[in-house]
Amino acid sequence: MLTTSLVIGLVLGGTYALAALGLTMQYGVSRIMNLAYGEFVIVAAFATFVLVSTLGLDPLLSLLLVGPAAFVISYAVYSVLMAPLVKRSRKGGNLEIDSILVTFGLLFLIQGILLVIFGADFQSYSYLNVAVDLFGVTIAANQVLAFGLATVLGIGLFLLIRFTRWGLILRAVAHRPDNAPLVAINVDRVAQLAFAFGGMLAAQAGVVISMFQTFTATAGVVFTMKALIVVIMGGVGNFLGALIAGLILGLVEAFVSAYLDPGLTLASTYLIFLVLLLWRPQGLFGKSVS
Amino acid sequence: MSKKFGLFGGLLGLLAFAPLVFEDYGLGLMIGIVSYAILAQAWSLFSGPTRYISLATVAFYGVGAYVVAVLNEDLAYPLILLIAVGTGLVMSLAVGIATLRLAGVYFVIFSFGLAELVRQLITWYEVNVSGTLGRYIFLPFEARHIYWMLLVLAGVTFAIAWWIRNSRTGMALRVIGEDEDVASHVGINITRTKLLLFAISASLMTLVGAIQAPRWVYIEPSIVFNPTVSFLTVIMALLGGPHRLLGPICGVIPLFLLFEWLSANFPNHYSILLGGVFILIVFLLPKGVLEFVDRFRLGGAAK
Amino acid sequence: MTVLLQTEDLTKRFGGLTAVRGVSFTLSFGEVVGLLGPNGSGKTTLLNMISGAHRATSGQINFEGHPIQNLRPDQISKQGIARTFQLVKVLPTMTVLENTICGLAFGSSRMWGAEAEGKAMEKLHQVGLADKAKQPAATLTYIDSKRLELARALAADPHLLLLDEWLSGLTPEELQEGIKLIKSIRDAGASILIVEHIMSAIRELCPRCIVMNAGEKIADGLTGDVLQQQDVIEAYLGAPHHA
Ligand SMILES: Nc1ncnc2c1ncn2[C@@H]1O[C@H](COP(=O)(O)OP(=O)(O)OP(=O)(O)O)[C@@H](O)[C@H]1O
Ligand SMILES: [Mg+2]
Secondary structure (H helix, E strand, C coil): HHHHHHHHHCCCCHHHHHHHHHHHHHHHHHHCCCCCCCHHHHHHHHHHHHHHHHCCCCCHHHHHHHHHHHHHHHHHHHHHHHHHHHCCCCCCCHHHHHHHHHHHHHHHHHHHHHHHHHHCCCCCCCCCCCCCEEEEEEEEEEHHHHHHHHHHHHHHHHHHHHHHHHHHHHHHHCCCCCCCHHCCCCHHHHHHHHHHHHHHHHHHHHHHHHHHHCCCCCHHHHHHHHHHHHHHHCCCCCCCHHHHHHHHHHHHHHHHHCCHHHHHHHHHHHHHHHHHHHHHHCCCCCCCCC | HHHHHEEEEEEEEEEEEHHHHHHHHHHHHHHHHHHHHHHHHHHHHHEEEEEEECCHHHHHHHHHHHHHHHHCCCHHHHHHHHHHHHHHHHHHHHHHHHHHHCHHHHHHHHHHHHHHHHHHHHHHHHHHCCCCCCCCCCCCCHHHHHHHHHHHHHHHHHHHHHHHCCCHHHHHHHHHHHHHHHHHCCCCCCHHHHEEEEHHHHHHHHHHHHHHHHHEEEECCCCHHHCCCHHHHHHHHHHHHHCCCCCCHHHHHHHHHHHHHHHHCCCHHHHCCCCHHHHHHHHHHCCCCHHHHHHHHHHHHHH | EEEEEEEEEEEEECCEEEEEEEEEEEECCEEEEEEECCCCCHHHHHHHHCCCCCCCEEEEEEECCCCCCCCHHHHHHHHHHHEEECCCCCCCCCHHHHHHHHHHHHHCCCCCCHHHHHHHHHHHHCCEEEEEEEEEEHHCCCCHHHHHHHHHHHHHHCCEEEEECCCCCHHEEEEEEEHCCCCCCCCCCCCEEEECCCCCHHHHHCCCCEEEECEEEEEEEEHHHHCCHHHHHHHHHHHHHCC
């Protein structure tokens, strides 16, 4: 049971980390607190569901379709909904509060659309639902694949941010948005790309999650919450922190659900969040500001 | 001043006759309006001056309803209401102590997930401990009784709002909303003040849920913890202007009727329209919601 | 003279930076002391520790015989310490009168209603803002905002007043007015700690002054003597290179 929980925890944690990376991109770099973030995850899961069940597409292929589509859609969402808010925040508006409110509205909008199309039931499709043996633990192949995907995507993103020019620009904007223009960085453009990129990561997480979990039209809130908690745990704008925090959260959930009760996973998540807020509001890996 | 009081009392008295005039449907609307008026006013009480946008209204509202559902067969009604308020109070204090010392955005996030957390905890408890999901409420109340109780609560809420505005605590809250450094340096205990107001606001919300509960007859967590309640409360309060005493009610009446109409005519697309209207409102307030709020404050101050 | 404020070995670190290092000094009842030093020498940080805005990393602060280094700003304000801020902080959407009432509604005096209004108006008269009492503070000019901040600090009749560069950024005429105003407060018997860069003001207002450099106290004594001291002159002449 111990190793099982460990493996399942890592699988969950990997997807949470992936989801959180997108959110930290949107909040840390674009400064948009996106309360509809989990809806992007869920929409991707439903899109995959449709592609798999109607077109018989392989979920891996759908990852290649849904990801870029999410990028384009998020890019458009930023242009239509966020850009005007960013613009007016320069004239004294408060971007944080405005973006929270607008994305709160967006949450209901997207959820409403999903409910109309898919209803309120749990959905899933069967994919690689065969048991494999991993370190003496019997686990579904789709979970192994999900973990592998989350790891590959996560590490890929990490390398991108760490070693490419674009990654350097992202980090510059995340840490010093005021100074970035001094070194000829177009902050607005970077913010929009980061938002779109974050949306793409959310969608990828959604596709990966749909491979091994059931989902409903109203499940977005929980994903937003978890991603937010991971982001705060890792320190806002800290990509490596989000990765580690995501894994921690996944492990805690797996153990709580194995040893306590599956119904208490959200409560345990919350508890971690609370303890963290009281103990280190700057995040586990954030720099301490005295 | 006493003239205003007279007017206020007179208005409430007049409203008390509504059940004699309206049919069931009309009375249902009145109940909805009065409920949201209380919720929006209670929300504004705390979130207006402090700018801590709370998305947790339904967490308290739902808890109020649930307390009634659990206890309705065992205890006298007034006692149940008392326990409901107490539960809301304890819950708000616990949440407040944990989050109110932190930056506003953490509070928003926490409040955002609070309803979901409470819903899951209650579901877990009902399934694992009490073994029932879903409860019946048998209380001998008709719509008009509920309406009258809500009307009294509305009177109390507005009186509290009026009293706080004119009290030292009200000024303390305004100072906190403007500049926490100044607030603490003139001797305001910031955490205690926020906590007090959050607790008052949450207790009122809990009461609304508790009083409304008998309308449902059958209750389960997914019914009472409906996130649109939090959502509507925020829009109504924001649109009406949370800094004016009568602001929240100004937002409640048009929006409640609008959403009532939407849900009657487009029941399947209700959530979509709700989201759309909300986004529109944030965009229509030209310089951002806070700026809009502040304009009213400046206007008030200049008078 | 009895001691009003006493700091002992007061230190504040921000991460790796030690902003204030081992500063000890006393201030007696009715005394007006100048605190000067080049930019970044730790004057504001020292004031912040006294007013409770920053918790001291180590060391002690005694006020009227009680340790206050572990108290919050609101508790310290109730003990009778009031301050102004280097970057002026008025409450923009509240009226000038309301801003002043803030100063006496919550601190040591806890006045309210007509009494508070009367007292606040009195303070506004003192700083010359009475005719603007009903205006929102956002409409004030820079000097008037500074006046208002002073009125708010004075409102509670503090036992100790902390001024952080209250005179900076004023035109020469405004400066003369400002000095006159502080003089009148001083002559009424107040105890004041004045952070200031303007030498002429220090000379005129403070019989005694303390000089800080790079977080440490480098001089403490009669103003005339201190300003002659070699290391003080060097600290100031050296300042532009560091700034
Ligand atoms: N909150 C803070 N976090 C980190 N460093 C700080 C903080 N406040 C002050 N410092 C640093 O502490 C040092 C002392 O700053 P302080 O503001 O006390 O100087 P000062 O003497 O008041 O200067 P000035 O004359 O410019 O007002 C500076 O190096 C400053 O950057
Ligand atoms: Mg300074």
